[in-house]
Amino acid sequence: MEQRAAQAKKTGSFNWQMASNYLFVLPALAMFLIFNFYPYIQVFYLSVFKWNGISMHKTFLWMANYKDILGDNPAWWKSMRNAAYVTGLALTFQNGLALVLAWLVDRDIRGGQIYRSIFFLPPILSGIVVGLIWNWIYQGDYGLLNAVLIKIGLGDLTHAWLAESSTALTALAVVHMWKGFGWGFIILLAGLQGIPRELYEAARVDGAGESRIFWKITVPLMIPVFILVSVLTVLGTMQMYDLVIVTTRGGPGLHTEVPMKRILDEITPGSRVGYASAMGVVFGVVLLIVSVVQIQLSKWFKAE
Amino acid sequence: MRKLSLCIAVLGAVVLTSFLSSCKKSEGSGHQAVVVWHWMTDRDEAFQNLAQQYKQETGKEVQFQLYAPSDVYSQKVRVGAQTDSLPDIYGVLGDARDLASFIEAGHVENLTARLGDGPGSWKSNFYDEALNTTYFKPANSFQVPEGFYGIPIDVTTIPFIYNKRLFKNAGLNPEKPPQTWDEFIAAGKALKRTGVTGFVSGWAETWLIYSLATDLAHNLMGEAKVMATHAGTVPYTDPDWVAVFTAFEKLQKAGFIDPSLVTLGNKAAEQAFSQERSGMTFNGSWAVNVYSGMNPKLDYAPFRPPQLGTKFPQTVWGGAGTVFLVNAKSQVKDDAIAFLKWMSDKKQASYLITATKNLSAVKDASGDGVAPVLKQFADLMRNSIHPNRFAVSEDPRVQEAMTKGIQSILIAEKTPAEVAADVQKAKEKSKSE
Numbered sequence: 001m002e003q004r005a006a007q008a009k010k011t012g013s014f015n016w017q018m019a020s021n022y023l024f025v026l027p028a029l030a031m032f033l034i035f036n037f038y039p040y041i042q043v044f045y046l047s048v049f050k051w052n053g054i055s056m057h058k059t060f061l062w063m064a065n066y067k068d069i070l071g072d073n074p075a076w077w078k079s080m081r082n083a084a085y086v087t088g089l090a091l092t093f094q095n096g097l098a099l100v101l102a103w104l105v106d107r108d109i110r111g112g113q114i115y116r117s118i119f120f121l122p123p124i125l126s127g128i129v130v131g132l133i134w135n136w137i138y139q140g141d142y143g144l145l146n147a148v149l150i151k152i153g154l155g156d157l158t159h160a161w162l163a164e165s166s167t168a169l170t171a172l173a174v175v176h177m178w179k180g181f182g183w184g185f186i187i188l189l190a191g192l193q194g195i196p197r198e199l200y201e202a203a204r205v206d207g208a209g210e211s212r213i214f215w216k217i218t219v220p221l222m223i224p225v226f227i228l229v230s231v232l233t234v235l236g237t238m239q240m241y242d243l244v245i246v247t248t249r250g251g252p253g254l255h256t257e258v259p260m261k262r263i264l265d266e267i268t269p270g271s272r273v274g275y276a277s278a279m280g281v282v283f284g285v286v287l288l289i290v291s292v293v294q295i296q297l298s299k300w301f302k303a304e
Numbered sequence: 305m306r307k308l309s310l311c312i313a314v315l316g317a318v319v320l321t322s323f324l325s326s327c328k329k330s331e332g333s334g335h336q337a338v339v340v341w342h343w344m345t346d347r348d349e350a351f352q353n354l355a356q357q358y359k360q361e362t363g364k365e366v367q368f369q370l371y372a373p374s375d376v377y378s379q380k381v382r383v384g385a386q387t388d389s390l391p392d393i394y395g396v397l398g399d400a401r402d403l404a405s406f407i408e409a410g411h412v413e414n415l416t417a418r419l420g421d422g423p424g425s426w427k428s429n430f431y432d433e434a435l436n437t438t439y440f441k442p443a444n445s446f447q448v449p450e451g452f453y454g455i456p457i458d459v460t461t462i463p464f465i466y467n468k469r470l471f472k473n474a475g476l477n478p479e480k481p482p483q484t485w486d487e488f489i490a491a492g493k494a495l496k497r498t499g500v501t502g503f504v505s506g507w508a509e510t511w512l513i514y515s516l517a518t519d520l521a522h523n524l525m526g527e528a529k530v531m532a533t534h535a536g537t538v539p540y541t542d543p544d545w546v547a548v549f550t551a552f553e554k555l556q557k558a559g560f561i562d563p564s565l566v567t568l569g570n571k572a573a574e575q576a577f578s579q580e581r582s583g584m585t586f587n588g589s590w591a592v593n594v595y596s597g598m599n600p601k602l603d604y605a606p607f608r609p610p611q612l613g614t615k616f617p618q619t620v621w622g623g624a625g626t627v628f629l630v631n632a633k634s635q636v637k638d639d640a641i642a643f644l645k646w647m648s649d650k651k652q653a654s655y656l657i658t659a660t661k662n663l664s665a666v667k668d669a670s671g672d673g674v675a676p677v678l679k680q681f682a683d684l685m686r687n688s689i690h691p692n693r694f695a696v697s698e699d700p701r702v703q704e705a706m707t708k709g710i711q712s713i714l715i716a717e718k719t720p721a722e723v724a725a726d727v728q729k730a731k732e733k734s735k736s737e
Contacts, residue, residue, distance in 0.1 A: 050737075054385045054405040072733070135572060140563030141501060142581065160563035165717055168567070248567040249508040253712040268378045269398055269700045271405065 046277040053273035065278035076279065079250075079257040080286070086173040086258075087237040094177035095229055098184030103218075105185075106192040116189070123182035131246025134175045138162045138247075162248050168255045175243055180236060184229045191225030192218070220302070227298040231291055238287055259283050337365035338640045339391035341384075343377035344626065345370065346593060350659035354652060358643060366643050385411050392634040393644065395454075395627055399691040403438070404446035406629070407453055413630040416451040418641055427452070429648055433623030433685055434459045434665035437692040445696060454627040455644045456665035458656065461622035461684045462515050462588045463606040464488075470583040474498045481607035485520075485551055488584075488610040492560035495583035502560025504582035506570030507714070510707035515621045516586055516609060517706060520548045522689055524613040534696035536735050540706075540727040549720035551612055552713045566711040578602055589622075589681035593661035596675065606681050622688030625665065705730035 047065055049058040069076055101119055105112045122130065137144045140160030149157050161171040195218065203213050241260040244250060250257040250265075263283065266276035342351065348370045355366040369391070371377040378397045384390040390411055396403050406412050419427035419435075427435065438454030440446065468478035474494040482488040492502030507513050521530050525544040532538040533545065555561060562568065562582060570587065577585040578598035585591075586609075595602050608618040630640050646652060653664045657671030663682050664671075671678075691697060709723030718726075 052405050053382050054402075054409045054411070056409055135569075138564075160567075163564040163567045163715065165715055246569070249510070249569070251508055251510075251708070251711050252566040252715045253708050253717060264375075264379075265704075268375060268382065269402070271398075271402060271700070 043277045043280050046274050047281050048278075049274040050272070051274040052271040053267060054271075058274070061274070065275050066282065068275070069278055069282050075254055075257060076259070076262055078254045079259045079262045080283075082169055082256060083238045083240065083258045085169060086176055086240065087234055089170070089173045090177050090180060090233050090237045091230055094181045095184050095188075095226075095233060097177075098181045098229070099188050101181075102185050102188035102192055103214075105189055116186075119185045120182040122179045125179070127179065127242030128246050130175065130179050131243050134178075135162070135247055138171055162256075163252055165252055165255050168248060168252060172243065172247055172256050175247065176237065176240055179243070180233070183236075184233065187229050187232075188222070188225060191222050195221050223298060223302045227295060230298070231294055234290055234294060235287060238283075238290075336636050336639075337367050338393060338636055338643050340366060340368045340393040340628070341371060341377070341381065341391045342368060342395060342626075342628075343370070343372050343374045343397065345372045346590070347626075347656075347660045347662070350656055353659070354647060354655070357652075358646060362642075362646075364639060364643070385409060388633065390631045390633070392631050392636055392640040393628050394631065395629060399697055400440075400446065400694070401697045403453065403629075403692070404440070404444075404448045407440075407448045408446075410632055411629075412453050413632040413634075413637060413641075414449065414451040414453060415455065415630065415641070419452055426645055426648070429650075429667060430456055430665050431459065431623075431667055431685070433688055434625070437624040437690055438627055438629075454629045455648055456624075457626040457628060457648070457653075458660070458662040459623055459625040459665050459685070460588045460590055460663065461606070461620050461681050461688060462512070462586070463608055463620050463681070463684050464584060464586050464610070465577070465591065465604050465606050466491075466584045467577070467580060467582075468603040468605060470495060470498070470500055470580060474583065481605065482610050485554070485610045485612050489554055489558045492555075492558055492584065496560035500580070501562045501576070501582040502558070503555070503565075503584045503586075504562040504568065504573045504576045505565060505586040506568050506573035507565050507711065508567045509570050510704065510711070512570065512586060513707040513710050514703050517548055517552075517710060518689065518691075519609040519619050519621060520551055520612050521545065522619040523609070523611055523616055524548060526616040527689070531695050534694065534698045536731065540702075540731055541721075541724045545727075546720050546724045547612065549710065549713060549723050552710050553720050556714045556716055561714070566714050574598065577604075589663050589678070592675055592678050592681065596661060605677060606684060608684060617687045619687050619689045620684050621690055622685050624690045624692050625662070699731070699734035701734055702727060702730045 046058075048060065048062055050061050050065075051058040101115070105115050105119075109115075138161035140146065140158075140163060143161070145161065146158040149155060159167050161167050199217050199221075200213055203217055208216070239260055240258055241264070244256055244258050244261055248256040250261050259279070263276050263279045266272045266279060270276070340351070342348070344351075348368065351368040355368055358364065358366055371380050374397055381390070381394055381396060384394070385406060396406055403412070407414075419425065421427055434456035435452060437456065439452050440448040440450055442450040444450075464481070466481050471478040471481075471491070474491075474497065476491055476494055482491045495502040505512055518530065521533075521544070524547060525542075529538055529542075529544065533540060533542070539545075562573075562576065568576075573585060574587065574591060574594050575598060576582050577587070578595045580599075580602070589606075595604065608620055611618050628644055630637060630644065634640055648666055650666060650668045653666035653669035654671055656662065657664050657669055657678075661671070661675070661678060663678065663685075705727045706723070709718060709726050712718035713720060713723055
């Protein structure tokens with residue numbers, strides 16, 4: 001085919017084969033341009049206007065929206081800090097738990113298939129359903145968690161978990177991690193199962209202990225998987241929205257506000273589509289920087 | 305092989321072209337159905353029944369399309385407006401500012417001439433409070449041409465509600481709800497002593513907080529001063545506003561509110577009240593329908609938001625409810641208006657009361673078997689206020705600063721003075737833009 005294409009190029013004659021190849025690509029390209037590229041451009045375009053999303057008139061503001069977001073919008077940066085805090089917890093505890101469980105299931109324990117299904121159950125549940133269940137667990141007066149604490153004599157530890165400023169964000173993070181760790185578990189398990197067993201056997205023959213095998217064989221070979229899981233965790237957590245809406249709606253005060261909610265609030269009820277677009281651009285740039293840094297760090301670790 | 309590849313490629317292009325062309329709005333077909341978008345899951349069945357009945361009577365088809373929850377619906381309507389693909393009839397969730405932006409963009413028909421005037425007119429069917437939520441006065445601040453822009457279907461009031469049985473258990477008079485803020489605090493404490501929560505409400509949904517705050521503000525300082533604050537001539541740091549925020553501080557300090565109050569959704573609060581875990585709540589008249597489903601034996605009654613001051617009347621948010629707008633660009637505009645006229649006829653309005661247990665916007669409508677409590681909600685309509693009828697709307701960012709600030713007061717994180725300063729800061733920022 002390459003030969004024919006080169007020949008056609010040389011002779012300048014029209015090649016039906018090549019044309020049909022391009023036609024095959026056309027639907028995907030059109031979809032990409034319409035549903036990905038155009039919205040990106042449109043968001044950049046709208047971000048420099050004052051526009052309520054309905055009116056025929058847009059007022060050109062140049063960089064005023066960006067200036068306000070960067071310098072005079074503490075609620076936005078509070079939401080970014082909140083999302084970063086949850087992301088930090090997810091990267092450590094959620095992925096740590098996922099790795100431990102994946103490692104255990106990979107060791108051919110009895111009932112491994114059942115565990116695999118159980119651990120993957122939370123991610124496939126709707127965020128709305130998960131939020132409602134945990135709302136009931138966390139409820140201050142008649143919640144399950146407080147009832148259990150009282151029952152076991154730890155009544156002093158009871159809280160209105162989602163309604164107190166000291167506990168709300170961490171309580172929300174726990175729900176997010178519970179719902180999300182199954183994804184990491186499945187990906188990490190697939191990674192672990194991709195490591196040739198012969199490497200482990202050879203290491204054992206050479207007298208390496210389990211700890212040494214883990215750090216010298218498993219971890220280095222799993223680095224590409226860790227990168228994937230951590231990038232997905234950062235992107236997924238920073239963009240959390242549904243759980244927040246169902247559990248706290250960003251409250252109390254601004255304690256569980258997250259960037260996605262701030263952006264959508266600017267559109268409805270704020271009617272500031274231009275400003276929301278600028279927030280979207282700033283958020284996208286922050287995520288891009290975080291992802292690039294993360295990948296570079298991971299590459300550095302791999303090289304080390 | 306080459307022919308096969310070409311055939312597949314052409315087929316792919318045809319499929320893509322037909323997909324993209326199907327995205328275009330259908331035009332020019334002989335008989336078009338009137339399409340209605342709405343967000344009311346609890347009323348969908350009744351609407352579908354009405355559409356069926358309308359077809360039987362007139363032969364014309366009406367399609368009610370449900371998009372829920374309400375924030376999803378709001379986004380759909382906005383996208384519809386941006387892409388010029390709004391249906392023939394729809395509603396806008398929001399205040400007068402939102403409605404004005406739809407009108408300004410040419411998406412809403414001015415119905416003043418169609419409604420007529422005087423006895424026997426279509427306009428005379430409706431309660432004034434209900435119809436006025438869609439009315440823009442001459443020379444209004446939104447620069448919208450004067451007129452009525454919507455047809456109200458039902459109306460709501462948002463008062464306090466108390467559980468008569470729990471009141472009796474707490475040694476309170478079940479026929480005499482609290483009249484003043486201090487009486488309200490005392491009642492809540494009495495309820496708490498019997499082991500139930502004194503007060504619950506879905507105050508994660510901040511519009512409920514804003515509703516109560518504006519009720520209290522109207523009662524304490526009067527409409528003129530509240531509007532002057534919206535206009536920016538009275539600051540939110542004014543002692544009257546600080547007193548409004550202090551009412552919430554008293555509520556927090558009294559120690560009888562549901563501990564999760566500020567992060568409870570309204571549905572969860574409705575469950576708590578209907579299951580008699582709480583003696584008082586702050587909720588809309590739609591709750592009659594909700595409570596009858598959750599606990600038909602619940603014995604309750606509404607009461608006006610307790611008085612903070614004595615100089616001005618106690619107000620309650622009310623008068624506005626479901627309002628349908630006619631798309632000014634609809635190709636079946638006359639059919640759409642004819643359907644709304646039929647729907648707001650006494651017979652259909654009465655059916656809606658019976659089926660949905662909501663207060664009708666139609667004067668003479670009366671439902672069968674409707675709980676007497678619904679009439680008590682209707683009686684509260686006197687002295688009702690609503691943002692859609694405010695002479696000056698408040699900026700959503702200022703509303704957010706106020707409601708989030710009140711949440712902070714309710715968790716003892718901020719003082720009323722601090723919240724007043726935060727709200728004023730948001731006000732100054734909105735004024736400077």
